[in-house]
Amino acid sequence: MKLYYAPGSCSIGTHVILEEIGKPYQSHEVNLAGGEQFSEAFKQINPKSKVPVMILDDGTSLTEWIAIAGYLAVTNPEANLLPQDPLDWARATEYMVHCNCTMHSHGFARIRRAERFTPSGDEDDEETVRGQGRRIFNDGFALMDEVLQGREWLLNHYSIADAALFYVSFWADVRGAATMPPNVAAHYARMKSRPAVQRALAIEGFA
Template identity: 30%
Template sequence: MLKLFYAPGTISIAVAIALQEAGLDYEPIKVDFASAAQTKPDYLAINPKGRVPALVTSKGTILTETGAVLDYIATLAPAANLVPQDTEVAAHMRSVMYYLASTMHVAHAHKMRGSRWADQQSSFEDMKAKVPQTVAACAAYVEAECLRGDFVTGDQISLPDPYLFVVCNWMEGDGVPRAGFPKIDAFLNRMETRDSVKAVRKLGML
């Protein structure tokens, strides 16, 4: 069985939602960020980066990085149609995933992970103060360019939708009211009705 190392409130929840969408059995294993378990030897032996998600396959292989793990899930469950057949639509799908990973997620991280980029407390405060502006700019891009219907690729859910769901749920905490972005707001409400999200909430992961 697959094993998913996750922490509530992190992007690892996107993987849990995708596993539910794919109909794959998995064992969720919580990494307690409150006690800094991600920095301890036991977890670093699983993921030396000290981050989640980490997915252990049935062969014992350890996979990391959200986009790569999502792609792997899609290959395990092709019937779930989490990757569009149309190559151009699939390229748009991946471009959204890569944008979320490289830009919107990073903008959010500047709020509490400033030590990744600087050493001075004044720098941390400056980065944190900028977050509402940068996250709002990201949300505007998502609103205008990423959602091509009910979901990222139209009327069919695909890999970036769980990713987008988690990242956009951080917006309010980043000082960006989702009510100012009606497409995103409708998307988040739509995702909440899916069995995959309900199942993850029932498990206490979200």
């Protein structure tokens, strides 16, 4: 397997899952700042021009964070990263979607890339968009904080959903995107104590 990633992007959560599984894989750093994601070579791998991308052993290309996380969990059941109970499985998906599709795509994206949501190019409009992003991002943490009340992980045991929450929490910490509420901050600290997370951070240059 080969993971195409960019340091500090959502692919850091994918790196965490791969390190938890513990099987050999390769990593290829994509230079987003230099526009590598828009090159013809990369678009042959992922026409969406974004990371993460997972190339499977048979050459198949798999994109989208949740799809990659689910595939890795299902194909490595011994790692116990996805619940067997149907409701818990649905909850894991629910939490990943909220982190990836709401907090990330609607919240953090507005904070970091406000110009994408303001075609007028007006600076006041961009600040309004950033404010919307901060509210979405903070509201997401508030919901995750409630889920974590009285528990260590989002489900009854560690799962790929925790890797999703980790990467948005990482942005709150390293990118200064938000202040994590208490339960989320404690979850983030537990994640950072895991050897797999430490290895993932080291790979991406954040050790």
